[in-house]
Amino acid sequence: MAxxxxxxxFPTISSAKKKQNSKILIIxxxxxxxxxxxxxxxxxxxxxxxxxxxxxxxxxxxxxxNDTFYKQQIDVIGxxxxxxxxxxxxxxxxxxxxxxxTGEVITMSMKEVxxxxxx
Numbered sequence: 001m002a003x004x005x006x007x008x009x010f011p012t013i014s015s016a017k018k019k020q021n022s023k024i025l026i027i028x029x030x031x032x033x034x035x036x037x038x039x040x041x042x043x044x045x046x047x048x049x050x051x052x053x054x055x056x057x058x059x060x061x062x063x064x065x066n067d068t069f070y071k072q073q074i075d076v077i078g079x080x081x082x083x084x085x086x087x088x089x090x091x092x093x094x095x096x097x098x099x100x101x102t103g104e105v106i107t108m109s110m111k112e113v114x115x116x117x118x119x
Contacts, residue, residue, distance in 0.1 A: 002035035057086040
């Protein structure tokens with residue numbers, strides 16, 4: 001769906017005589033290595049025309065405190081859903097883990113970490 005959306009809007013956006021005259025805002029959370037993932041990582045590297053901007057869920061004003069909001073959301077979408085949709089951490093997100101005693105660093109996906117912790 002993201003691929004189709006990008007194809008459909010880019011002719012209009014790219015037709016502007018000045019880049020400042022055309023804008024597009026893409027809002028998403030991680031869900032695999034899709035078109036949004038490609039655009040985001042290019043923007044992080046300073047490639048392409050997009051500017052990456054991330055807003056942490058804790059920075060959004062609410063009528064309730066963050067702990068209460070967190071618990072309410074976990075009840076609705078679960079821990080994994082919360083990590084993906086609010087923390088921008090998906091199963092295929094790669095993280096580095098460092099052994100404090102040996103200094104050894106290993107890289108694992110969040111899915112692998114969850115499987116390890118649930119053994």
